[in-house]
Amino acid sequence: MTTQATELQQLAQLFLEFRNELMEMNMKRHLQFIRDYELSMPQSVTVMFLRRCGMSSISQISTVLNLSLGGASHLVDDLVERGFVNRVEDAKDRRIKHVSLTEKGVQCFEAMTALQLQSVAENLTQLPPDLVRNMIGMLQEALPYLRLGAKP
Numbered sequence: 001m002t003t004q005a006t007e008l009q010q011l012a013q014l015f016l017e018f019r020n021e022l023m024e025m026n027m028k029r030h031l032q033f034i035r036d037y038e039l040s041m042p043q044s045v046t047v048m049f050l051r052r053c054g055m056s057s058i059s060q061i062s063t064v065l066n067l068s069l070g071g072a073s074h075l076v077d078d079l080v081e082r083g084f085v086n087r088v089e090d091a092k093d094r095r096i097k098h099v100s101l102t103e104k105g106v107q108c109f110e111a112m113t114a115l116q117l118q119s120v121a122e123n124l125t126q127l128p129p130d131l132v133r134n135m136i137g138m139l140q141e142a143l144p145y146l147r148l149g150a151k152p
Helices: 003-036 041-053 058-065 069-081 103-124 129-146
Strands: 055-057 085-089 097-101
Touching: 003 041, 003 103, 041 055, 041 058, 041 069, 041 085, 041 097, 041 103, 055 058, 058 069, 058 097, 069 085, 069 097, 097 103
Parallel strands: none
Antiparallel strands: 055 097, 085 097
């Protein structure tokens, strides 16, 4: 294994450990949030996915969640009934359904994000201020390389 591959493996391992620590610290709050909104974990992931991509098909949702088309369709039906998403037929092919967040779905996502930000910020207070500043600079530099479709 090359030095670069070894370093990438080490970086990947450290990111995984860092992410897992934050997730473990915040999981209780997230689970309480989805209980308060009466969402299942797959529904919560669907809300996050739709916020990121804007609009999706049921087929894409089934792929992202690793569900059958019927399972994804049922999940979307429930979210439609509860006002979190809209589902409209494609103008050219009625078999295709386009799914997007409603205002209620956007508000749910924003509340979920605010809770996550608050939780993570509270946990990061354990870090020394110099380390926080260094991490801010490093992540600001790295994120453009990783964002979907972005070219730094």
